[in-house]
Amino acid sequence: MKVELFYSPGCPECAAAQARLRSAAEEAVRDLEWREVSAVEQIDRAVDLGVLTLPSIVIDGELVFTSMPSLKDLRVALRERAGRK
Amino acid sequence: MLTIGKLASLTDVSNDTLRYYEHEGLLEPAAKSPAGYRLYDAASTRRIRFIKQAQQCGFTLSEIRDLLVLRSRDATCCGDVRKRAIEKKLQIESKIRAMKAMSRALDQLIADCANEKQPVKECTIIAALERANGARRAQRP
Numbered sequence: 001m002k003v004e005l006f007y008s009p010g011c012p013e014c015a016a017a018q019a020r021l022r023s024a025a026e027e028a029v030r031d032l033e034w035r036e037v038s039a040v041e042q043i044d045r046a047v048d049l050g051v052l053t054l055p056s057i058v059i060d061g062e063l064v065f066t067s068m069p070s071l072k073d074l075r076v077a078l079r080e081r082a083g084r085k
Numbered sequence: 086m087l088t089i090g091k092l093a094s095l096t097d098v099s100n101d102t103l104r105y106y107e108h109e110g111l112l113e114p115a116a117k118s119p120a121g122y123r124l125y126d127a128a129s130t131r132r133i134r135f136i137k138q139a140q141q142c143g144f145t146l147s148e149i150r151d152l153l154v155l156r157s158r159d160a161t162c163c164g165d166v167r168k169r170a171i172e173k174k175l176q177i178e179s180k181i182r183a184m185k186a187m188s189r190a191l192d193q194l195i196a197d198c199a200n201e202k203q204p205v206k207e208c209t210i211i212a213a214l215e216r217a218n219g220a221r222r223a224q225r226p
Contacts, residue, residue, distance in 0.1 A: 008164065008167060008168035008171050008172075010163070010164040010167060011164045011165075011168060039171050039175065040171055043174065043175065043178060044178075046175055047175060047178045047179050047182060050179075051175060052172065052175050052176050052179060053172050053175075054168055054171060054172055054175075
């Protein structure tokens, strides 16, 4: 499962939260491909995916979170999608 | 201290706009004269220039209010403001794409209308817009 976290570079709080989210995602699903994507460097891809706010999380090409989710919400979203596969 | 008229002429906005900014929580008079007229200080001039510049960058008044709050907070770092600027750019880029798609759709309609002397009842542009409207109605449950 591919998870892309679009973020605004230079946000120290976001960096700490991103690390926690990544750990939660790794616990939730086995086949995880985690990418942290700077919205500045990849603005075209962000717009392609409908990202308008930061941080946003895209799971397997689908925009799922448009703000920082709780660890629990991220785990639930990942497990739901893993169950569908 | 500046009266509303003086501030309006210094910043090139109307008195009504200044009152509207006040109504929207973007600007407050520094004081009132004994007769009850609004009086503004030099910081108000800077604030209005900030608002106008932010509007030119596409920020709404509500977003500008947030930026002004950020500007006044000691705990704010540049990253907080940068995040909002990046989000605004994402929104603008997204709108540009939508507008380009609309422009392409119009190109197609214009190209399809080869005979501009046809009566309006036979206008292919109007027919295409009517078809699109009908298709949308048919999709509704």
